[in-house]
Amino acid sequence: MEVNNYKNKLSLDKNKTLIVKELVHNHERGGARPAIVMKNVSKTYKSNSTPAIMNISFRVERGEFVFIVGPSGSGKSTILRLLMKEIEPSQGGIYVDGKDTTKLKRHQIPYLRRKLGVVFQDFRLLKNRNVFDNVAFAQRVIGADTKTIKRRVPSVLSIVGILEKHQKFPRQLSGGEQQRVALARAIVNDPMILLCDEPTGNLDPKNSWEIMALLDEINQKGTTVIVVTHNMDIVNAMHKRVITINKGVLISDQKEGGYRDE
């Protein structure tokens, strides 16, 4: 089908530049509204007596890169799931791009989700679709036309360095390659915010660094990036903002987290 022919028709470098320009244009740093505000947010799951998170407050400006760290079970994924409106807070306010997500009507939720790209530890690719179609699927969901799909999918595959594998199926790829595809899928609709839940949790150190470098690159083009991780080597090396959660409580929020040599 279309995947066999698009490659020759496109000048990929030119195409990549175009997409980079779009990203910068759409998400210039320091816009008026913060990307994310959480205000005194608590969440108690129905089946539990103790809250998963308690009185969490933080604000993320557009264009920021933020790590969220903390022990297993401390509430990190709960924070991301609240931002996606997969679950509702028991208390508090959650604002994405200035809008109170707790007040959105059901039919408005797709517009919130379009502002968010999401990457998980276990990739979550469609097993019976090839790389191109895994990424194209995300475009079709938002009703993109064929012309746009043929332009954007190869571009994002080239950004994450996996264009030459566009016809492979997930089972034919390494973990690192699968996570690149998942990352391409997460950015293909040009989200304002990229949420990553332990994106390197299943990867070896080399692939972990490469995925983090890609996240950094995507951030530098203007996308706000939130990364939940256990990988303290990477956190310490990257000198980004670090929010630490412990037992559901925000215990520190450092501008440039990690150890420093000097």
Ligand SMILES: Nc1ncnc2c1ncn2[C@@H]1O[C@H](COP(=O)(O)OP(=O)(O)O)[C@@H](O)[C@H]1O
């Ligand atoms: N769907 C759920 N139902 C009940 N309890 C949950 C659910 N999801 C998470 N929890 C509990 O909430 C707490 C925080 O979980 P989670 O946000 O997944 O932590 P983390 O991502 O930091 O490992 C844990 O005690 C966990 O058992």
Ligand SMILES: [Mg+2]
């Ligand atoms: Mg988690």
